[in-house]
Amino acid sequence: MAIVSKKVSDLSGNEGNDEEFAGVVVRQYPGIDQPKALDVLVPELDQFKHISSDLVILEITTPDGKKHDAYVRLADFKKAAPNMDEIVKNARGTRGRVPGTRVGNGNGS
Structure with missing residues (x-):
């Protein structure tokens, strides 16, 4: 048996390898009291x-x-x-x- 780890975008759920991801820190947003980290595929950054x-x-x-x-x-x-x-x-x-x-x-x- 093998353990398989995969990385998915927090925005779309699409898979990718580490080189395809950017880290996004949400510093201020309604309802949060501390920064939150998101894993986002690089092409998805165009939405921001x-x-x-x-x-x-x-x-x-x-x-x-x-x-x-x-x-x-x-x-x-x-x-x-x-x-x-x-x-x-x-x-x-x-x-x-x-x-x-x-x-x-x-x-x-």
Whole structure:
């Protein structure tokens, strides 16, 4: 007797070998509280519209410290300010020192 293992798409149930599959992680979806992994045949990926070039992903931290992600169309994000490209380009980074600060020992040296 032999044990046969086969891989099937979570979307269609169609079989394939490992080289024919892509991994898809669903990070946010109604009714789930943690990411979920799907095995999907590569041709089935065409069903998912790739909109990353027209999408702005924001991480918002409210005054009470809670964080959540927001996904906004680029055109809508740019409506928030007339010079949004310049604002984002000149914004401080999230890592390192705040622009204009200097390293020192606190006594002016």
